[in-house]
Structure formats: C-alpha cells, structure tokens
Amino acid sequence: MSIQPVVKVTALQQGYGQKIVLSDIDLSLNRGQILALIGPSGAGKTTLIRSIMGMIRPQSGQVLVFNQPVPDRLLLARIGFMAQTDALYESLTGAENLTFFAKMQGVKQTQMTEQLRYAAHVVDLQSALDQSVRTYSGGMKRRLSLAIALISKPPLLILDEPTIGIDPELRRKIWHELHRLASDQGVAIILTTHVMADAEEADVLMMIRNGNAIAQGTPDQLKANYHTDSIEAVFLAAGRQQDAR
Template identity: 55%
Template sequence: MGIAVQVDRVSKSYGKKTVLQDVTLQMRQGQIYGLIGPSGAGKTTLVKMLVGMERADTGKVNVLGEAMPNLKLLQDIGYMAQSDALYTELTGEENLTFFASLFKLGKEAKRERIAYASELVNLSGELGKRVAAYSGGMKRRLSLAVALIQNPRLLILDEPTVGIDPSLRVSIWNELLRLKEEEGKTIVVTTHVYLK
C-alpha cells in the first residue's frame, strides 16, 4: 500500500504558543490511525493541516501524494470536525442533500450515499426532522454521515464519538473497521480517550 499522509518536520504556533513542534509521521493507505492526547495537545491543528484548513509555519504536509492545502483533494477527503458544522434550520436529509451536491454526485449516487450514510449512523428514521430538534448525539451522528457522503478515500474524524451512546459507538467503530478492511479506506481519528 502507498502513503496516504506524509508529515515532515511540521511546526505551528499561534502567537507565542507553540502547538506543534517538529512533527514527523507517515500513514499508509488502507489503515486506521489514532491521534491520542489531552485537550490542547495539537490534534485538531494537525488534522486541520491534513484537510488543508491550516498551514504549517514550517515543514511539509502531503496527503494522497499532493502538497496541502489543495482544493483538488476535497473530493477525496471526508472530514468530521470537533464542532458540528450543520444547518440547523434544515432537516437532516436536506443537510445531507446539500453536502452531497457540493461533490456533484448524480441523482442516483446521491440517493444511495444518503441512504448508506444515514443507515450507518442510525438516523434513517430521523432525516425528516429539523436539525435544531436533534440531540447533541444525533448532531454528531449526522456530522459523521456528512463526512462519508462523497465516499472519500481518506476519512478524518476529530473526536467522532463524543456524545454518542456506547452501543452506537461500538457500531460506528465496527463500520470504520469494515471500511478499512473491505474498501481500503484510510481513517484518521483523534481522541482524548484511549481506545481499545
């Protein structure tokens, strides 16, 4: 398998606060990686660099063979932020339809991906409700569905199971393992909790 992510001597500061210093790592395609550490350790800053939302002060970040940031790669990267980025005045289905349209999915592909993603996160029966009426856990699940909507090669999940009940959390981890095993997805997960 090839290299999905290459981070070479990356540093990042905000003002006088150094968040990342001389970080080097490599992630192979088709694997699951965890970035584990306490709040403030720089996990979110690093994943934002992988997505192209932040630039390193020094060093290089390459994703799927391309230097980041790179707009061409948006189709290939699914990103679930630590904070939900949803349109609360829309329904769950309208949110998924909107995000699917950003990736220019055809009508049938859009329908299939919405059905798949909503089933995965156990929201199929809730898609007609406005997101404003969703619980915090439901919003996290919808955010995960949005990250999966375009069938990305690289999935980056920042604290994906915070606020999700334990039984659904197990189901989501099992599906992430399936995505790795059967579809060869590369998955990067941040957490402040050690995972077994």
C-alpha cells in the same frame, strides 16, 4: 512499486501567531490504516487535523495528502471531514444537510438516494432525517456530522472526536463500519479521541502531549514498550516520562 502513503507529514511545526503548538511532527498513513491521535485537551490534536486538511499553513515542515501539498481544493472532494465542532445548517432537515454536503463532495444525483440511506444507516439516523436539525440533540448532531463525512465514500476520513455523544451500541456499529471501510476498501482513517477504547481499535496510535508526539506505534507495541496491558497506562506512563525529561 513503492506504496505512496495517503498522508505524509514531515517535520511539521505549527502554531498560532507567536505560539508554537506542534513541534517536529512526523507521520505517515497508508491505505487501509486507522490512526488514532490521543492526548490531553489542548495538546494539539485538532491543530494537527487542521494542518492535514490544509486549513492552516505549516510554520515549517510539509503536509502531503495523496502526494499533493495542502491546501488543495481538489483534494477536499477526496476527504470525508468531521470537525470537532458541528457545522450544520440548523434550519434544514438532516436529509437536506446530507444532500447539500453530498453535492459539494461530488456525489452524483443517481447515487444520492443510495448514499444518503447508507450514511444515515451507519449512524442510525434514518428516523430523524426529515426533522429540522434545530430539533436534534447534541449526539444526533454529532451523528449527522459523521454521516456527512461518510456520504461520498471518500478514500480518506479525518474525524475529530467522532465518538462524542455516541452510545456504546452505536459506537460498536460505527467501529465495525470503520474497520470494514479500511479493510475492504482501503480507506485511510485519522481520528482523535479521549476514549481509550477507541484508541484500542486503531491500527496505529500517536500520543501528542504539549505539542510533541511522545509515543507512536500499534497498541500492542506501545503496551509492550511500556510493560503494561492497557493504553490508558501507556498514556499515563508516557506523560510521566515527558515530565521527567
């Protein structure tokens, strides 16, 4: 039996109006795999994420999620999504936000308390759950957004800069949980980051620059290909190589 990828992007070209933002992107993500998208600001990472979510239609090429072309409303219940910009109800409490999004994602009433506790625990937000989100710091809002992505225990997580505003200790805890979800439950995870230490945690990396995937592989493969011992050096070398072309 062949294994179907969770996400399959083929020859994707994407843009806004006349402007082409992504050219010829191919990627395939399997169950239990963690993919990190890295690249300079404006490279097209969020555009790729929005394409995978079906929020923008491909100019050409194809995006399949669980073997379905996007957009597909039913797919959304299977994706835990964290946008780059928090979309939270400021006048509601953290717990109310979690409950609202959990219901939208189809979490059953009988599971609600347990899953709310789980999601809040992963991001260390238990003590602030009864506060209105208006009173949250920037980092607390990011953490609540991450908790919302996790609350329905979806088989696919798509996280746009999940570690922004997260302190080092909590970052370790979150990575521990992401690895656990991937290895124990087969959750597939796509995330974007500017933090090289996050890139090192991923199973596979895709470097996007000027809308092209300029390097793709496991962190170790990439380091070997570029004869260096850090992802940061790979990133810089791949960029120089693209400029020289």
